[in-house]
Amino acid sequence: MDEREWLVERFETHRSRLKAVAYRMLGSPSEADDAVQEAWLRLARNGADDVENLGAWLTTVVARVCLNMLRSRGSRREMPLEESVGEFRGAHLPDPIIDREEGTDPEHEALLADSVGLALLVVLGTLTPAERLAFVLHDMFAVSFGEIAPIVGRSPAAARQLASRARRRVRGASVTPDADIASQREVVDAFLAASREGEFETLLAVLDPNVLLRVDYGATPMGGFKEVRGARDVAGQALTFARFAPFAQPALVNGAAGTVSRAPDGKPFSVMGFTVVQGKIVEIYILSDPDRLSRLDLSALDD
Numbered sequence: 001m002d003e004r005e006w007l008v009e010r011f012e013t014h015r016s017r018l019k020a021v022a023y024r025m026l027g028s029p030s031e032a033d034d035a036v037q038e039a040w041l042r043l044a045r046n047g048a049d050d051v052e053n054l055g056a057w058l059t060t061v062v063a064r065v066c067l068n069m070l071r072s073r074g075s076r077r078e079m080p081l082e083e084s085v086g087e088f089r090g091a092h093l094p095d096p097i098i099d100r101e102e103g104t105d106p107e108h109e110a111l112l113a114d115s116v117g118l119a120l121l122v123v124l125g126t127l128t129p130a131e132r133l134a135f136v137l138h139d140m141f142a143v144s145f146g147e148i149a150p151i152v153g154r155s156p157a158a159a160r161q162l163a164s165r166a167r168r169r170v171r172g173a174s175v176t177p178d179a180d181i182a183s184q185r186e187v188v189d190a191f192l193a194a195s196r197e198g199e200f201e202t203l204l205a206v207l208d209p210n211v212l213l214r215v216d217y218g219a220t221p222m223g224g225f226k227e228v229r230g231a232r233d234v235a236g237q238a239l240t241f242a243r244f245a246p247f248a249q250p251a252l253v254n255g256a257a258g259t260v261s262r263a264p265d266g267k268p269f270s271v272m273g274f275t276v277v278q279g280k281i282v283e284i285y286i287l288s289d290p291d292r293l294s295r296l297d298l299s300a301l302d303d
Contacts, residue, residue, distance in 0.1 A: 007048060011040055014055050016110040017141075018062045023111050024136045025066035027094030027121045030295050032111075035065045059143065063133055063151050070129035092225055093216040093287050094121035096271055098260060099252040099300045101185070114140060117254045118273045118285050122214070123173045127166050134159050135166035175282055177256060177275050184257035184276045185250065191274075191281060192248060192259070195241035203235035208280040213237065218289025234284065244270050244286075251301060253285075260301060268293045 018039060022032035039061040051057045096118060097108050104112060124132055130152045137143035137151075138159075145156040145163070152159055178184055187206055194202035213228040228234050248259035253273035261270045271293065275283035287293065 003047075004044070007043065010048065010054055011043060011058070014058050016107075017055070018058055020110045020113065021059060021136065021141060022062050022066055023097075024116060024121075024124065024140060025063070025132060026069060027125055029095060029097060029111070029297065031069060031095075035062050035069065038062075038065045056143075056147065059137070059141070060147065060151060063137060063148075067129050067133050067151065070132065092125075092218070092289070092292075093214060093285050094118060094125065095292055095296065096253045096258075096273055096285075096287065097255075098271065098296060098298055099255075101181070101250045101252055101257075104252060104255060105300050112255045117177065117256055117275065119173075119175055119177075119275050119283055120170070121254075122285075123170050127169065128162075130154070131162045131166040131169075134162035135170065138163045139167060175275055175277055177277055178279070181252070181257055183279070184274065187276050187279060187281060188257045188259070188274050192241065192245045195238045196245040198238060198242070200235055200238070203238060204231050206279075206281055207231040207234055208277070208282040211280075211282055211284065213284045213286070215240075215286040216289050216292075218291055240286075241272075244272065248272070249301060260298065262298075268296065268298060271296070 015036060018036045019029075019032050022035040023029060026032055026035065039058050042061055043058065048054055048057075097111055099105050099108055124136070127135065133152060134145075134148055137148050138145060145159040148159045148163075149156045152162065154162070191203065191206045193199075194206065209231050210229065211231050211234050213234045215226045215228075217224055217226070228237060244259065244261045247261040247263070247269075249262065251258055251260045251271075253259075253271060256274060257276065258271065258273040260268055261272075262268045269288065269290070271285075271287045273285040273287075274281055
């Protein structure tokens with residue numbers, strides 16, 4: 001085995017963890033792949049002769065790359081969660097991970113470990129880049145604040161404060177979805193059927209009174225990123241859901257019951273994700289951004 005093959009082999013042992021870090025940081029599998037690829041390029045260029053702990057070194061590289069990518073999306077002013085969701089410029093839903101209803105692809109398991117659902121990724125998206133990095137690295141991957149500090153250009157104490165602020169926001173907005181996928185699917189199917197038939201009262205019966213709908217149209221005439229809160233107002237959007245229903249293919253969306261709607265030529269035009277708690281839908285996510293939909297990996301649905 002030559003030196004490059006040896007380096008590739010060592011890198012591959014860390015790839016799944018690095019992509020898991022990057023996905024939690026960026027909320028996009030394709031961007032996570034880009035960040036991991038950049039880490040490999042730097043390793044291939046510099047070698048590992050002077051690296052004592054390759055896993056830690058690669059994690060630091062990926063974290064720095066992700067931090068720069070987040071900052072390049074545009075500055076986000078720091079604000080309480082309830083004021084920030086959907087109000088910062090460029091707001092968008094995270095890119096979901098799609099699997100067949102029968103189960104999660106083994107390659108996706110590391111990405112979705114620790115219940116990394118759309119709800120959590122949306123909350124992470126409201127954090128500043130530095131807060132997000134500190135929380136992801138420390139709380140999800142047990143990286144010390146001493147290691148995090150130089151990445152964000154702060155002292156260890158300041159890095160701890162970043163994670164603490166992020167943790168409060170995450171906890172304040174966290175929900176615990178029903179664990180049983182079959183039960184989730186029953187609720188989602190009831191919702192879709194009621195939408196299709198225009199049964200307003202049935203819609204209200206499956207929606208939490210304070211349900212939150214988030215729709216991401218991307219840069220289309222439909223109007224970017226929108227939110228609707230409250231059962232009656234969300235039920236009033238039934239026509240939006242009804243047009244997806246005839247084409248909806250059941251799927252797991254970040255490990256929870258959801259749907260993917262595709263045109264006859266196979267091109268996706270929406271992904272719907274749901275958070276179901278105690279038999280009620282508390283959050284709905286609709287991604288209808290054509291550009292981002294075209295980059296989603298839907299291969300699991302074609303098997």
